[in-house]
Amino acid sequence: MEASSLTSYHLDxxxxxxxxGAGNAATALxxxxxxxxxxxxxxxxxxxxxxxSDVLGGAETPVVGVLLGIHGDISGYILFLLEEKAAHILxxxxxxxxxxxxxxxxxxxxxxxxxxxxxxxxSYLSSLSILTNLSIVSGVPDIAIDMAxxxxxxxAIEFATTADVVLYIETEFAEGxxxxxxxxxxxxxxxxxxxxxKTLGAMC
Amino acid sequence: xxxxxxxxxxxxxxxxxxxxxxTTLGLGSCVGIALYDTKxxxxxxxxxxxxxxxxxxxxxxxxxxxDTGIELLIDNMVASxxxxxxxxxxxxxxxxxxxxxxxxxxxxxxxxxxxxxKEVLVKMHIPIISEDTGGNHGRTIEFYSTDGRxxxxxxGHGVNYI
Numbered sequence: 284m285e286a287s288s289l290t291s292y293h294l295d296x297x298x299x300x301x302x303x304g305a306g307n308a309a310t311a312l313x314x315x316x317x318x319x320x321x322x323x324x325x326x327x328x329x330x331x332x333x334x335x336s337d338v339l340g341g342a343e344t345p346v347v348g349v350l351l352g353i354h355g356d357i358s359g360y361i362l363f364l365l366e367e368k369a370a371h372i373l374x375x376x377x378x379x380x381x382x383x384x385x386x387x388x389x390x391x392x393x394x395x396x397x398x399x400x401x402x403x404x405x406s407y408l409s410s411l412s413i414l415t416n417l418s419i420v421s422g423v424p425d426i427a428i429d430m431a432x433x434x435x436x437x438x439a440i441e442f443a444t445t446a447d448v449v450l451y452i453e454t455e456f457a458e459g460x461x462x463x464x465x466x467x468x469x470x471x472x473x474x475x476x477x478x479x480x481k482t483l484g485a486m487c
Numbered sequence: 488x489x490x491x492x493x494x495x496x497x498x499x500x501x502x503x504x505x506x507x508x509x510t511t512l513g514l515g516s517c518v519g520i521a522l523y524d525t526k527x528x529x530x531x532x533x534x535x536x537x538x539x540x541x542x543x544x545x546x547x548x549x550x551x552x553x554d555t556g557i558e559l560l561i562d563n564m565v566a567s568x569x570x571x572x573x574x575x576x577x578x579x580x581x582x583x584x585x586x587x588x589x590x591x592x593x594x595x596x597x598x599x600x601x602x603x604x605k606e607v608l609v610k611m612h613i614p615i616i617s618e619d620t621g622g623n624h625g626r627t628i629e630f631y632s633t634d635g636r637x638x639x640x641x642x643g644h645g646v647n648y649i
Contacts, residue, residue, distance in 0.1 A: 342513035343627055345642055350585045425585045429642055432497075432513015433625020436536070437584050439497060440516055440596050443536045443551055444543050 293483045298327040300414050304407030305454040311402045316376040318458050326453040340366065342432030349400025350437065352422035353408065357475035361408065361421065362438050362468040363400040367428065369463040370396055382461050397424040407467055415482045438468040495532045498551040500560045502531035502567060505632040514580035514626045516597035518604050520557060521577040523635035524569035530632045531560045538603030553603040557611065576608050577637045577649055578618040579628050617649040
């Protein structure tokens with residue numbers, strides 16, 4: 284089965300799951316930084332490889348990526364991507380500093396970023412798990428800070444073995460006048476992908 | 488002087504006559520295979536994602552794999568007038584972007600991509616004259632037909648010519 288057999292029904296359900304997941308993520312984020320967090324309706328898209336480098340301002344844009352393995356009824360991994368600027372704002376707010384304060388990478392800020400990624404992807408995965416009735420457990424988060432294209436090659440390669448497209452969920456969080464765009468890439472392995480589509484199909 | 492800069496995407500390959508520049512942005516675990524015909528200065532660049540085409544069912548796009556990508560790129564270059572016996576290769580990419588202590592086979596694909604690329608080039612008698620592969624950082628590359636130089640740009644690891 285290829286991604287092309289992902290119908291508009293599947294996509295609608297994934298959008299709804301993305302919506303609920305992002306809502307939970309926004310609530311979790313609001314608790315973390317102790318501020319009201321709004322979010323926009325997430326964009327759920329199936330993208331070709333050629334478009335992937337246009338995500339988050341181009342292939343060379345510095346981004347922070349948090350990758351978690353997933354296992355249970357489906358396996359694969361989930362990648363959470365933030366523009367570097369946005370990551371700095373988030374961590375500053377998390378540390379009780381002002382959004383525009385100076386930022387440096389150290390053990391504490393890296394660990395904070397991993398935790399943000401962990402909590403946000405966790406919110407998304409738990410919505411997916413509850414709605415599909417599939418057991419989904421995430422592993423230990425791993426972090427990389429580099430060019431968007433280079434980090435995105437990781438999910439792109441995984442998808443390349445099953446199809447020529449990538450499943451992509453873009454979420455925009457806002458706190459006051461600061462908005463932060465976070466991208467989720469859900470990358471089930473090929474067997475899990477088929478399982479996920481079947482489960483979603485049964486829900487249509 | 489405005490030169491002819493051609494962008495090569497992910498799972499894509501292009502070649503050009505001299506003078507020209509080929510570029511690909513943000514190579515992670517993928518490998519950029521830069522081929523240079525020292526006689527005609529025809530250059531070619533492939534941005535491959537996976538090692539072997541026969542290991543994947545979804546293998547219609549030849550530019551996605553080291554084996555079929557290199558073969559197609561050489562064919563295209565030869566069709567444009569390059570001579571196979573004067574083509575040399577330079578490689579970049581094949582990084583492991585995430586450390587993952589329990590790195591699965593798929594997450595170590597960078598290493599496998601580089602290995603497959605080398606095996607294919609050796610089999611086709613194409614000498615590899617330089618490489619900047621492995622590590623854990625992304626690379627943007629530019630390949631110049633004038634002298635076959637390959638520029639590698641990184642975040643935090645500087646700019647390097649091979």
